[in-house]
Amino acid sequence: MERDIEQLNSALNSIKTLRSNVRRVFESVSNGLRADHGEDGKENKFIHELQELLTTVNNNLRDVESAVGNLTPPPGPFNLGSTAFLGQETTQERQALYGQLVNSYKWTDKVREYSALAGNILQTNSFNKTYKTFSTTKRRKTQTSNHNVSPEVIENLITNIDRLFPDVTITASRPFLPNPVIQACLGRVLKAIIAFKGLMIEWVVVKALSESNDLWAESRYKVFKKVTENCHAAMCHFHSPMMPELAVKSFMHWFHSYNTLFSAPCKRCGNHLLGNLPPTWRDLRTLEPYHEECK
Amino acid sequence: MGVTVLQQFPTENRTGPSTIELLSKRISALGALQQGQFLVDCETFTSCAALGHQRTVHVLHNSEQPATVFSILETGQKTIPLATDGLFDLLMMKMSGFYSSKKQTKAESKGPRYEIGDFCVKLGTVTVSQNFRGVLVEVEYRPCVVPAMCWELMREFLQGFLGSSVPATPPPYLQNRMQELYTPIDTIHQYLEQFTIFRKAPGLRP
Numbered sequence: 001m002e003r004d005i006e007q008l009n010s011a012l013n014s015i016k017t018l019r020s021n022v023r024r025v026f027e028s029v030s031n032g033l034r035a036d037h038g039e040d041g042k043e044n045k046f047i048h049e050l051q052e053l054l055t056t057v058n059n060n061l062r063d064v065e066s067a068v069g070n071l072t073p074p075p076g077p078f079n080l081g082s083t084a085f086l087g088q089e090t091t092q093e094r095q096a097l098y099g100q101l102v103n104s105y106k107w108t109d110k111v112r113e114y115s116a117l118a119g120n121i122l123q124t125n126s127f128n129k130t131y132k133t134f135s136t137t138k139r140r141k142t143q144t145s146n147h148n149v150s151p152e153v154i155e156n157l158i159t160n161i162d163r164l165f166p167d168v169t170i171t172a173s174r175p176f177l178p179n180p181v182i183q184a185c186l187g188r189v190l191k192a193i194i195a196f197k198g199l200m201i202e203w204v205v206v207k208a209l210s211e212s213n214d215l216w217a218e219s220r221y222k223v224f225k226k227v228t229e230n231c232h233a234a235m236c237h238f239h240s241p242m243m244p245e246l247a248v249k250s251f252m253h254w255f256h257s258y259n260t261l262f263s264a265p266c267k268r269c270g271n272h273l274l275g276n277l278p279p280t281w282r283d284l285r286t287l288e289p290y291h292e293e294c295k
Numbered sequence: 296m297g298v299t300v301l302q303q304f305p306t307e308n309r310t311g312p313s314t315i316e317l318l319s320k321r322i323s324a325l326g327a328l329q330q331g332q333f334l335v336d337c338e339t340f341t342s343c344a345a346l347g348h349q350r351t352v353h354v355l356h357n358s359e360q361p362a363t364v365f366s367i368l369e370t371g372q373k374t375i376p377l378a379t380d381g382l383f384d385l386l387m388m389k390m391s392g393f394y395s396s397k398k399q400t401k402a403e404s405k406g407p408r409y410e411i412g413d414f415c416v417k418l419g420t421v422t423v424s425q426n427f428r429g430v431l432v433e434v435e436y437r438p439c440v441v442p443a444m445c446w447e448l449m450r451e452f453l454q455g456f457l458g459s460s461v462p463a464t465p466p467p468y469l470q471n472r473m474q475e476l477y478t479p480i481d482t483i484h485q486y487l488e489q490f491t492i493f494r495k496a497p498g499l500r501p
Contacts (some may be wrong), residue, residue: 082324188440188441188444188476189439189441189444192436208410208437208438208440209440210296210440221413221437221438222412222413223412223413223438224438261444262436262438262439262445262446262448263443264446264447265446265447271451272447272448272451272452273448273452273455275412276325276326276411276412276413276414276452277412277413278448
């Protein structure tokens with residue numbers, strides 16, 4: 001296959017040379033006698049030049065013939081599969097379909113190539129929201145254990161968390177069975193409205209204690225807007241589809257560290273305020289307070 | 296409604312307007328935007344002799360809670376705060392036979408109101424019966440409701456634009472209530488505390 005393509009390339013190249021040299025012959029003939037042929041014996045010089053050019057053309061022609069002779073003829077007519085039927089289309093506006101088909105084939109080929117590359121790069125990134133495995137039996141198992149759990153399991157999880165932190169009071173409501181929405185009040189500092197999807201945290205909004213429990217409206221205070229953003233980051237960080245209970249617990253553990261939101265100074269700069277905001281970031285492992293700019 | 300700290304700013308031979316202007320410049324330089332004006336006033340009534348033991352009622356209004364009249368009754372042993380509708384003013388007028396107002400003690404603090412981040416800053420010129428007495432700076436940190444949690448943070452903010460005149464301890468009224476939930480009546484108590492100091496102090500030049 002590789003050799004065939006090489007030979008085809010060399011044959012095409014020799015045809016190209018032949019064409020350009022034939023063009024030179026016609027150019028020279030159409031120009032006729034030129035000033036650079038001089039005065040003495042100009043006809044002879046012209047004929048000589050023409051002969052030289054024709055010799056080159058002859059040589060090129062021989063090259064082409066030998067290159068073509070080297071080519072192996074295809075074993076039979078190309079098998080286009082079902083696409084061959086497109087050529088039999090008689091309606092005017094559908095005759096261009098074959099070209100479009102080839103184009104789209106090229107596109108899908110490119111998409112395949114790029115997605116394979118992207119897949120390789122993304123595999124090294126651990127922030128996966130969905131768990132992907134190539135073993136179908138395994139996938140089915142994890143999906144049932146995540147999204148489609150019985151309400152009692154979630155209920156147990158919530159009561160466990162409630163017991164784990166004495167200063168977090170949790171009230172749960174179930175607007176969409178079986179997925180609960182819980183309000184977690186952290187001491188007298190803030191409250192978070194957390195929506196679950198099965199055993200996974202789907203959405204978090206942090207607000208002041210006096211604000212409404214609406215899941216979709218953000219807080220009117222800058223500090224709680226910032227904390228909401230950070231909670232989203234932590235939610236993705238702790239997310240683990242294989243161990244959803246652990247993910248929720250570590251998230252709540254991290255979230256619990258916000259009980260010092262207003263009272264703890266930044267670990268890095270030692271100040272309370274930076275840009276009129278207290279340290280709104282908590283380190284994911286050490287739970288130490290940092291400003292957005294100091295972390 | 297968040298935790299509010301009220302403190303005096305020494306005028307140090309400056310006039311009232313120039314002090315306010317100085318503070319306005321500083322807070323604007325930090326990025327604060329002016330959001331209108333504010334006014335807190337206080338009128339004091341004393342019971343007439345016929346009612347026996349003398350009682351004092353302070354009636355205060357705060358432009359932050361425009362539909363509410365705050366009143367604080369001092370009986371000598373107890374202090375009873377009360378938050379009521381605007382009609383309370385008319386009630387006091389009806390009771391003028393029993394409670395008479397001391398006109399020369401009407402105190403008020405008014406001036407520009409600024410917002411910066413989650414903070415609300417009010418620079419008030421204090422007058423007692425139309426005479427200039429000093430400058431009060433009110434800083435409110437709105438997301439927080441427990442004074443003990445955010446006092447250090449607020450002190451840092453106050454130091455940011457008032458400099459060294461910020462005391463190391465919270466206002467005396469707040470010191471006993473650091474762990475309690477902060478409510479608007481606590482702001483009123485702080486204003487009354489400051490107004491009482493201004494009323495006793497000798498008059499300053501305007």
